[in-house]
Amino acid sequence: MKRNHPTKPLPFRAWIKVLLAAAVCLQAGLVWSEEIVHVGFSRSIVGEVNENDTMAAIKLWSTKLVVTDSFPVNVQPKIYEGVREIEIALKNGMIDLINLSAVEFFDLQHLIDREPFVVAVYGGSITIEYLLLARKESRFADIKDLKGGFLKFSKNAKTVLSTIWLDVKLAEAGLPSAEHFFDKMVSANKSSAALLPVFFGKADACLVTRRGFDTMAELNPQILHQLKILAASKAYVPGFLGFRKNYQSRIKTIMLNNIENWDQTPAGGQILTIFQMDDLTFQPFESLVPTMELIKKHRRLFGADTKASRLESGTWQNKYRLVGLK
DSSP: OOOSOOOOOOOGGGHHHHHHHHHHHGGGGOTTOOOEEEEEEEHHHHOSOOHHHHHHHHHHHHHHHOSSSOOOOEEEEEEEOSHHHHHHHHHTTOOSEEEEEHHHHHHHGGGBOSSOEEEEEBTTBSOBOEEEEEETTSSOOSGGGGTTOEEEEEOSGGGTTHHHHHHHHHHHTTOOOHHHHOSEEEEESSHHHHHHHHHTTSSSEEEEEHHHHHHHHHHOTHHHHHEEEEEEOOOBOOEEEEEBTTOOOHHHHHHHHHHHTGGGSHHHHHHHHHTTOOEEEEEOGGGGHHHHHHHHHHHHHHOTTSHHHHHHHSOOOTTOEEOSOO
């Protein structure tokens, strides 16, 4: 299994199936087990999907991945609506394995094992970077020039840290948080929907992932000529998979062993190919330090109840709009 990858993003809409794949993969070695595996999914990761359809899809994937007709391991997935629900479930042993955002982990790390974390690798990388963009011909030469402007921002599981980073960036320039700095903020569930309004002069700036920008620039080279980067973030890990603290089970051991050889199995290789992932990799807590430091700095500057914190650590909706926040 590949390790110590350079940094770049993961398509988090696929996490629901990645988690399933990890959970189901372990079952081949547990023919005689009667144990139940509780797999949790944070709403901040899976987005606004129909829970019944999601659970049906997970069961379907389980059926396709099994190699024998009788599997005594009972995988029970559940979507949780924000930090409070996840906290209660962890405290009551209702989650064994949880896929959550880095912001949620920051609040719940006392209930989750610090190692190992399972992170997907996409495009040779486990992390993501954010870019604040504006038109080159615009009057915006610096981030401070955007005051009172119109920001379009990409909002999905890959961007759970984007507005938190932007808040900190603004504070470092002696400016207020994004919700008070911009006159209008409108979210979009795709990078293209956030970037193109700026390209066509319909918005002042956009906040997107570097990979989203690079992909759009490949499709339309004019984007490189028309847009400029006003600010760029460091590389962060927006979300990952972790075990409940003190969770002890042979299921855990077998699953970790299977993930170690995930890319060498027919089922694992198929899943990785379908979702265009390079690998699943174990990461030590140290790989999360820059991400944790960003969240900690944001909390110190703005507290835990700013709009950015509420949006990024709690539930979110692709259709959500922040308009006229001031």
